[in-house]
Amino acid sequence: MHEGNRTEISTLGEFGxxxxxxxxxxxxxxxxxxxVGDDAAVLEFKDQQVLVTTDLLMEGVxxxxxxxxxxxxxxxxxMVNFSDIYAMNGTPKQITLSVxxxxxxxxxxxxxxxxxxxxxxDLHHVDLIGGDTTASVTGxxxxxxxxxxxxxxxxxxxxxxxxTDLICVSGDLGAAYxxxxxxxxxxxxxxxxxxxxxxxxxxxxxxxxxxxxxxxxDIIESLAKAGIKPTSMxxxxxxxxxxxxxxxxxxxxxxxxxxxxxxIDYQTAVMAEEFNMNLSTCALNGGEDYxxxxxxxxxQHEEISKxxxxxxIGHITKAELGCALxxxxxxxxxxxxxxxxxxxx
Amino acid sequence: MHEGNRTEISTLGEFGxxxxxxxxxxxxxxxxxxxVGDDAAVLEFKDQQVLVTTDLLMEGVxxxxxxxxxxxxxxxxxMVNFSDIYAMNGTPKQITLSVxxxxxxxxxxxxxxxxxxxxxxDLHHVDLIGGDTTASVTGxxxxxxxxxxxxxxxxxxxxxxxxTDLICVSGDLGAAYxxxxxxxxxxxxxxxxxxxxxxxxxxxxxxxxxxxxxxxxDIIESLAKAGIKPTSMxxxxxxxxxxxxxxxxxxxxxxxxxxxxxxIDYQTAVMAEEFNMNLSTCALNGGEDYxxxxxxxxxQHEEISKxxxxxxIGHITKAELGCALxxxxxxxxxxxxxxxxxxxx
Numbered sequence: 001m002h003e004g005n006r007t008e009i010s011t012l013g014e015f016g017x018x019x020x021x022x023x024x025x026x027x028x029x030x031x032x033x034x035x036v037g038d039d040a041a042v043l044e045f046k047d048q049q050v051l052v053t054t055d056l057l058m059e060g061v062x063x064x065x066x067x068x069x070x071x072x073x074x075x076x077x078x079m080v081n082f083s084d085i086y087a088m089n090g091t092p093k094q095i096t097l098s099v100x101x102x103x104x105x106x107x108x109x110x111x112x113x114x115x116x117x118x119x120x121x122d123l124h125h126v127d128l129i130g131g132d133t134t135a136s137v138t139g140x141x142x143x144x145x146x147x148x149x150x151x152x153x154x155x156x157x158x159x160x161x162x163x164t165d166l167i168c169v170s171g172d173l174g175a176a177y178x179x180x181x182x183x184x185x186x187x188x189x190x191x192x193x194x195x196x197x198x199x200x201x202x203x204x205x206x207x208x209x210x211x212x213x214x215x216x217x218d219i220i221e222s223l224a225k226a227g228i229k230p231t232s233m234x235x236x237x238x239x240x241x242x243x244x245x246x247x248x249x250x251x252x253x254x255x256x257x258x259x260x261x262x263x264i265d266y267q268t269a270v271m272a273e274e275f276n277m278n279l280s281t282c283a284l285n286g287g288e289d290y291x292x293x294x295x296x297x298x299x300q301h302e303e304i305s306k307x308x309x310x311x312x313i314g315h316i317t318k319a320e321l322g323c324a325l326x327x328x329x330x331x332x333x334x335x336x337x338x339x340x341x342x343x344x345x
Numbered sequence: 346m347h348e349g350n351r352t353e354i355s356t357l358g359e360f361g362x363x364x365x366x367x368x369x370x371x372x373x374x375x376x377x378x379x380x381v382g383d384d385a386a387v388l389e390f391k392d393q394q395v396l397v398t399t400d401l402l403m404e405g406v407x408x409x410x411x412x413x414x415x416x417x418x419x420x421x422x423x424m425v426n427f428s429d430i431y432a433m434n435g436t437p438k439q440i441t442l443s444v445x446x447x448x449x450x451x452x453x454x455x456x457x458x459x460x461x462x463x464x465x466x467d468l469h470h471v472d473l474i475g476g477d478t479t480a481s482v483t484g485x486x487x488x489x490x491x492x493x494x495x496x497x498x499x500x501x502x503x504x505x506x507x508x509t510d511l512i513c514v515s516g517d518l519g520a521a522y523x524x525x526x527x528x529x530x531x532x533x534x535x536x537x538x539x540x541x542x543x544x545x546x547x548x549x550x551x552x553x554x555x556x557x558x559x560x561x562x563d564i565i566e567s568l569a570k571a572g573i574k575p576t577s578m579x580x581x582x583x584x585x586x587x588x589x590x591x592x593x594x595x596x597x598x599x600x601x602x603x604x605x606x607x608x609i610d611y612q613t614a615v616m617a618e619e620f621n622m623n624l625s626t627c628a629l630n631g632g633e634d635y636x637x638x639x640x641x642x643x644x645q646h647e648e649i650s651k652x653x654x655x656x657x658i659g660h661i662t663k664a665e666l667g668c669a670l671x672x673x674x675x676x677x678x679x680x681x682x683x684x685x686x687x688x689x690x
Contacts, residue, residue, distance in 0.1 A: 039398060040430055053475065062479070134406060
């Protein structure tokens with residue numbers, strides 16, 4: 001929250017506020033014909049399929065403003081929607097953004113939030129085409145809808161994984177979850193003591209993974225360049241274990257994933273030890289990494305192995321074999337979709 | 346809120362809940378290729394432009410559950426988004442629906458809400474293609490994005506009104522606002538006294554206009570049948586006065602609207618008298634009627650006059666003449682965009 005100058009939102013009024021926030025927006029994509037300012041935005045896609053994904057983020061459930069700067073929150077809110085479009089093997093093109101805010105927030109807060117959204121949009125060449133700014137009697141609510149495009153034959157669903165396919169993930173897992181744990185710990189320790197700053201030295205990667213995730217456009221581009229179309233794909237928002245089970249249940253297959261092959265960063269491992277947590281459990285069930293999980297035919301083993309930052313972690317089996325993790329000592333443990341169940345809060 | 350059997354949402358879990366709510370949904374439109382169940386929905390539009398509109402509705406700001414049944418709320422939330430698509434001269438095709446709910450709500454409440462949404466969708470042949478159900482630490486939040494289609498040459502913006510154009514509205518105005526006033530009054534009178542039911546006899550129309558607005562698909566169809574493409578159009582959500590000023594400012598024109606021509610229902614008039622309110626002020630500034638406001642060339646006077654339930658209320662002037670209401674006694678009063686400024690709450 002802004003601590004310097006505070007300009008109350010009421011000074012601008014509803015229409016003034018929308019004007020202030022959307023001023024200077026220029027549409028970059030040829031598919032965006034008309035943006036903010038009418039009853040609806042107008043888009044035009046030529047011979048492409050249109051992808052639509054949406055997210056509703058609530059303060060106190062999906063984010064905690066005690067340790068999430070508004071600019072980061074805006075960036076992340078946009079990024080996780082782009083990630084859903086990449087997970088369909090598409091390209092994000094437009095977003096609409098609606099924000100509900102209470103009187104706690106000032107215009108400078110909203111400016112910070114929008115700055116983060118716009119930065120994410122600029123990086124991914126996405127147009128902000130509409131939305132809404134309204135009041136809330138309590139906390140902050142954010143709703144983003146992202147629209148993307150893909151050639152009809154290139155769209156990848158969750159339901160196409162086939163027996164013997166290789167299971168791949170990008171990047172590394174569990175770091176965002178560790179970043180969250182770290183934030184929660186520091187919040188508990190330091191809450192109320194104003195002049196004490198937590199020391200995050202050596203743990204920057206974990207914080208960045210949690211506060212500023214990056215949608216893996218680069219992976220989609222690498223796959224396209226290598227001529228690989230995954231048989232199934234999704235992004236990892238709830239945790240590897242949970243997402244794998246979605247792919248398997250929708251594809252009507254089973255899987256074997258090898259514990260030793262799950263990519264984990266060094267800082268994640270150090271932190272898990274510090275917290276006395278099981279590292280594999282963190283990597284399997286920690287969410288919000290926004291890496292891509294996908295399957296490719298076994299015949300493309302060589303091509304996929306050459307791509308930087310992609311790791312083969314297992315393979316698809318017949319459905320009857322179920323979904324299991326093969327541990328370091330060679331045992332099989334049934335996968336469970338623990339994920340992050342926001343509904344339990 | 347549900348008062349009979351209550352099934353706690355936690356009994357289903359997040360994925361179980363989404364499955365429960367979206368079960369049995371069948372996609373009706375050929376443009377809807379894939380709905381709920383993947384990272385994004387997949388749509389395909391042939392040679393048509395794509396329209397996108399979105400709304401974020403917050404409990405305590407946009408609706409009051411004391412007098413709004415959840416089924417009506419769902420119906421209205423969908424309907425007002427369809428209205429935005431019709432206001433572009435398009436056809437609504439899909440919606441995504443996200444809902445954030447606190448523990449106050451049970452599955453039966455959500456069922457009621459979804460029933461209302463689905464009823465509105467059925468009536469307008471709209472597919473529910475995605476969304477999200479999540480927790481809220483406080484009230485109910487609803488986010489709907491509606492996607493529509495229109496032939497490129499048929500899209501109508503707010504900025505096309507020309508001097509001498511006729512200004513038209515559908516239906517009648519001010520009734521929804523009176524319905525709200527009525528609800529607020531009864532709420533104040535009866536709050537706390539359980540067995541007393543307010544008497545709304547003779548005022549059903551006002552309540553219906555407020556609780557169950559209908560998007561004017563029929564007007565769009567009548568205009569198309571008569572070969573009339575409006576030069577500008579929008580729907581009346583904030584009030585006639587405010588919307589007229591949007592059209593005039595975006596079209597860079599002025600307008601004259603005749604007080605005596607503003608369509609007002611008998612019940613609205615009776616109620617305004619009962620509340621000791623100025624009737625024209627109610628009709629000009631009362632929002633949520635979701636009627637269509639549009640302009641047509643003067644040359645189409647005859648055609649437009651023949652269409653049922655459309656009234657010509659004035660004409661477009663040069664910008665220098667400003668926006669004014671011509672009162673019954675022939676005076677001119679400058680129009681003001683009072684509207685419903687949700688930001689002031």
